[in-house]
Amino acid sequence: MTVSIGYINGKYVELDELAIPIEERGHQFGDGVYEVIRYYDGKGFMLEEHLERLKESTEAIRINLEGGIEPIRSIIEEGVKKAGIPDCYVYLQITRGIAERNHLFPGSEVKPSISMTVKKMVPRKKEAEEGVGVITHPDERWANCYIKSLNLLPNILAKQTAADAGCFEAILIKDNYVTEGTQSTMFIVEGVTVVTPPLSKQILPGITRIAVLDICKIAGIKLEEREISKEELFNADEVFLTSTMSEVMPITSIDNQKVGTGEPGNITKVLMELFVAKRSK
Numbered sequence: 533m534t535v536s537i538g539y540i541n542g543k544y545v546e547l548d549e550l551a552i553p554i555e556e557r558g559h560q561f562g563d564g565v566y567e568v569i570r571y572y573d574g575k576g577f578m579l580e581e582h583l584e585r586l587k588e589s590t591e592a593i594r595i596n597l598e599g600g601i602e603p604i605r606s607i608i609e610e611g612v613k614k615a616g617i618p619d620c621y622v623y624l625q626i627t628r629g630i631a632e633r634n635h636l637f638p639g640s641e642v643k644p645s646i647s648m649t650v651k652k653m654v655p656r657k658k659e660a661e662e663g664v665g666v667i668t669h670p671d672e673r674w675a676n677c678y679i680k681s682l683n684l685l686p687n688i689l690a691k692q693t694a695a696d697a698g699c700f701e702a703i704l705i706k707d708n709y710v711t712e713g714t715q716s717t718m719f720i721v722e723g724v725t726v727v728t729p730p731l732s733k734q735i736l737p738g739i740t741r742i743a744v745l746d747i748c749k750i751a752g753i754k755l756e757e758r759e760i761s762k763e764e765l766f767n768a769d770e771v772f773l774t775s776t777m778s779e780v781m782p783i784t785s786i787d788n789q790k791v792g793t794g795e796p797g798n799i800t801k802v803l804m805e806l807f808v809a810k811r812s813k
């Protein structure tokens with residue numbers, strides 16, 4: 533059994549409790565944004581950056597948070613304390629609230645809904661050690677992927693296609709270039725240079741991406757932020773993905789073709805070690 537707690541609009545609930553009214557806009561329209569944060573040993577990893585991204589996402593979809601982002605920090609910190617799970621992950625959703633179904637925004641009397649789950653984290657050790665296989669898949673998402681929107685249908689469909697092929701993730705391709713994974717940021721290594729696509733409206737500004745860029749800078753690893761073509765992806769010496777849940781994860785095959793030697797690459801392994809050191813601080 534997984535250890536977990538749920539929270540909705542000021543109330544702690546069991547995860548299977550019927551807690552959300554049918555006219556919740558998150559449910560009916562996907563009209564909201566979310567964030568996912570890892571806690572290591574009771575401490576939120578890069579919590580400030582996650583809160584900042586959440587603030588930017590709410591602003592981008594014009595959800596007005598009374599009191600700003602600080603009350604959200606308190607909800608998260610209290611939830612983690614209450615759950616009593618030092619190594620956990622938090623999903624927090626903010627929606628435009630509960631109102632009679634209408635595409636138009638409700639009046640200002642309708643407050644945003646805040647819901648959260650806190651669950652025990654089981655690290656993806658085997659995958660990290662051995663590396664994972666991925667597929668490529670057309671990027672069928674909308675034009676504002678920098679917003680961490682609850683609307684994840686294209687991500688879900690691509691991820692399921694990957695799982696059906698026995699793979700861990702789908703690398704999304706737009707106009708012959710890599711954007712990102714369905715739930716992750718993409719990196720390749722060419723020789724001694726680490727390459728990742730630049731921030732744009734087409735990708736989520738990954739928090740783990742920030743961590744890896746920092747690590748590269750400090751360790752003197754050459755890094756380029758530039759577009760990666762599909763050809764470059766297939767010819768890369770190493771490929772890895774990053775995310776809050778998967779940390780730094782080596783990719784050892786793409787569409788059944790080996791990446792490099794077919795084993796996790798050396799620079800990837802160095803970055804994995806440095807990432808563990810960074811988050812254990």
Ligand code: PMP
Pocket residue numbers: 568712713714715716717735736737738739740741774775776777
């Ligand atoms: N891109 C997408 C589409 C994602 O869902 C995620 C996971 N949050 C990421 C990238 C990686 O972001 P982060 O490192 O902040 O988890």
